Amino acid sequence: MSFDLLAEPIRRYVRDQRWDALRPIQAAAIQHILASDDHFILASRTASGKTEAAFLPILSKVDFRQPGVRVLYVSPLIALINDQFQRIEQLCQYLDVQVTKWHGEASRAEKKKLVQVPQGIVLITPESLEAMFTNAPYSIKALFDNLQYVVIDEIHSFLGTDRGIHLKSLLSRLADVNPPGFSVVGLSATIGDYAEAKRFTGDEARTKVLLDRTGKEMHTAFHYFSDEDETGLPLALLKDLYKQTSTSKVLVFPNSRGRAEEIAVKLRKISDRVGGHAYYFSHHSSVDKEVREYVEAFAKGTDRHPFCIACTSTLELGIDIGSVDKVVQVDAAHSIASLIQRVGRSGRRGGEASQLLLYATSPWSLLQSLACWLLYQEGFIEPVRTARRPYDLVLHQALSITKELSGCTSEQLVERLHRNTAFAAVEPAEIRAILAELVRVDWLEEVQRELIIGVEGEYVVNSHNFYSVFKTEPAFKVAHAGKTIGEIPLTPQVREDENLLLAARIWKIKYVDLAAKKIEVIPAQDGKPPLFFGGGGVVDPAIRAKMLQLLFEDSHFPELDAASEEALRELRREFAIYPLTEVGRQRPVLQKEQKLVLYTFTGTRVSRSLEFLLGALEVPFEHNEGQSSFTLSTSPDLLPALFEQLRLYLDDVELLLTQALDTDDSLLDFTKWGRHLPRPFQCAILQERYYDFDGAKQFLETMQVVLACAE
């Protein structure tokens, strides 16, 4: 019995919780973590008790009488740290173990206390860890030289991302000051690639996966309302959405901040008119933090009231908002991992089934949504690809390590970076070239054979923007009567007397203070959603392949309402003119007047690559990512030659990228630190992280086009 393996105080905690039984993931974690010092990935659905699965055995096993912090918990969100703090502290009261929050908004007094007597458990963000390495390296040693466990919550949010490489580098540096070594336990509900998750610990061979595949019963319904003749969301959709949700606790995910505002405001209006409840909110990154916290607390604290929160991915991760009856997705989520996280927010109580309502406003969006849902049913989650040559992060960490060590020889720095598990595939010669560039721009300086931070570099490493590896756009504060409502980017729409939607309310702009970056507003009656900038998500090729497959089969889905069925049937009719026999190797091409429409059905990175090659070839084209198509002004007999030309261009991608960057470096907008790399390294990170030229090559070499003419 797993329970009997736990330490007595922990058994007492479990008894006091009055749980019926330990969850499967908890029982498995207790047995394995207590039995070995291996690294573990705990994979199990949302709300299955993963935090306890990690902490029950860890707290039973670790000797907290030893000096130093013994367990480090890393979270992608401050809000999650604050939630988990309460749970972990409650658990630790049975053991008399100190728990300390360490993030930018945590108490400085508590942090100071911990530095004086390092002990217990620390909950931290990657950026706070980075800040400690650069500003207080002595604290790193004092606090963390006797770590036994590192727990990484929501580990999937780090996999395949720049922030993940950053964290991996910080953990590798932490292992340097920790000779006995620590074990890593990663937690997640949505891992698509277990090998990748295992590599994240830095030691794939010593990492074991504990997996509970148990799903949850779910009721799904697709509703279709065309937005063809309307600006904004169709009124009929809003009315239906109101009817479906007015007496429930609901989260609505419409994929954008503007649409979240539109939904919150319009549903509230409908509710006002018919005497419904008033608990309509919006929740996304532009809504003020305090307002968001109020909304979270309301959702968590209410048992009796229904509510509706229109939100973006801010409510996707494990922030505790209590139980939700229904999850609504408006138009397709851009990844299956996202869809799973969203669905996981509903039916958290006991055996209740999850309710999922999927709206589509166009046939293509319906097709993508259906493809995502089917792949989800099949248990598919997008694989992630971790960059093996993240030169931009090498640059960032070179500065960080130089500051940490207060200077070191060039060879020491090369050795440290090369030894770092995040940069194992980066050659020493490449690191030297990056360091030479840093010396050239005076971010590093060579003094008496030691590298130190250069004069220009001082500004960089001492800026409070240094600690993160992701970029954020500047924004204007929106306030009414001294109270901050949120932050929005400065778009042409932001002018005096214009109206906007924010935090589920309508506002009129009274005054824009350009110098102070502030917008003063008053309540108003009608308005437009604010415009936001920002790139989109990346759609996996598997979703597009599924969409194509759906078009050429005759399957029927009882979850679709009549309008959805009709929209799917209509799209299938449109594609019935192509005599496709193998959806794996054939793509439809439509000849229409003097134009060709090539349906690629590829993932975002491949279509980006094709777009780049066509641009380099100076062929006029239009790209429609939502419909997975390129419209070209050419004739069918010239298409093979065009493909051949594009294939030839692939051999010169390096040169083409260099030329493109010489005229326009906005291609580098995806990287915060890559802008400061030498050109060849910029080309390399573009190829590895932004494009997929290998995928493009495979597409051009293997795909047969199947032509049909428009009637």
Add this chain to the structure above:
DNA sequence: GACCTGCTGCGGCTTG
């Protein structure tokens, strides 16, 4: 018409 994440040290102020 696509998303999100985090942040030190210090000067200068107010308050007990």
